[in-house]
Amino acid sequence: MDNSATQGELEAGRGYEALFVPALFAPWTGHVLDGAGVQDNDHVLDVACGSGVLARDALARSGQSGRVVGIDPAPGMIAAARETEPGIEWVLGSAEALPFDSGSFDCTVSQFGMMFFQDRSKAADEMYRVTKPGGKLATAIWNSIDQNPAYRDIVAVLDEHVSTAAGDAVRVPFCLGNANEVADILSQAGFGDVGFETKTEQATFPSSRTMVEVELRGWLPLFGINLSEEKIADVLIKSDAKLSKYAAPSGEARFQTSAYIMTARKPH
Ligand SMILES: C[S@@+](CC[C@H](N)C(=O)[O-])C[C@H]1O[C@@H](n2cnc3c(N)ncnc32)[C@H](O)[C@@H]1O
Helix, strand or coil, X not given: CXXXXXXXXXXXXXXXXXXXXXXXXXXXXXXXXXXXXXXXXXXEEEECCCCCHHHHHHHXXXXXXXXXEEEECCHHHXXXXXXXXXXXXXXXXXXXXXXXXXXXXXXXXXXXXXXHCCCHHHHHHHHHHHEEEEEEEEEEEECCHHHCHHHHHHHHHHHHHCCHHHHHHHHHHHCCCCHHHHHHHHHHHCCEEEEEEEEEEEEXXXXXXXXXXXXXXXXXXXXXCCCCHHHHHHHHHHHXXXXXHHECCCCCEEEEEEEEEEEEECCC
């Protein structure tokens, strides 16, 4: 795959790292690395690494003699990851075709990526193949949107004031709320000791408007939904009433998020 990102893709990767990582994703890395039991000297693969927050924390745990590799199909994410931490091996590629030898990693981890895999069974087969016999897998997956009320509120605003297609786009990251579905996929790939634990973490966005605006300007266009400036201004006003309950005195939007950490082991 071509490893170069356009300037626009790089800016998008940097934007994700600057906003979404501290707001939503950084609080989860400890749960995933604990689930996989990452320790000193481990060789760790982060699948769907994005801008690399989980891989960076894996490196901190696996130490100087460990090896950490992050893989993601988005060139801008990989470029932003490389810029932030040049000491990790960043690879452009997808979960369904991992370009690594079988049995290369003690731990395979993935944080909030599986919902986007085009072929989850193939990805599970690949994660199984590259994990060493006896090695562990851990993956974080959002619970259903009903367990993530701030996003349920945004979806309600979009359903009512934009379209159900817009609401559906924001529902996508919450589409694997049924942990048993993921457990079945991992078991069918050959993993044993498959289990999960539900966790909650606090998300903190600079404001509720920022949170909604990134959905309108950054996420909906990925689904071919491009709103006019007038419409964006209107939706932001409509969302104020619904999201004001999450406003902290500082103006930040703070709310609880719910996800589960699925763990499994490749048998010896
Ligand atoms: C919500 S982000 C999570 C990124 C990162 N793990 C984190 O915690 O910040 C989802 C990531 O999944 C990646 N992704 C989408 N389809 C993928 C696939 N088929 N294989 C691997 N990664 C994929 C996207 O490019 C994106 O970086």
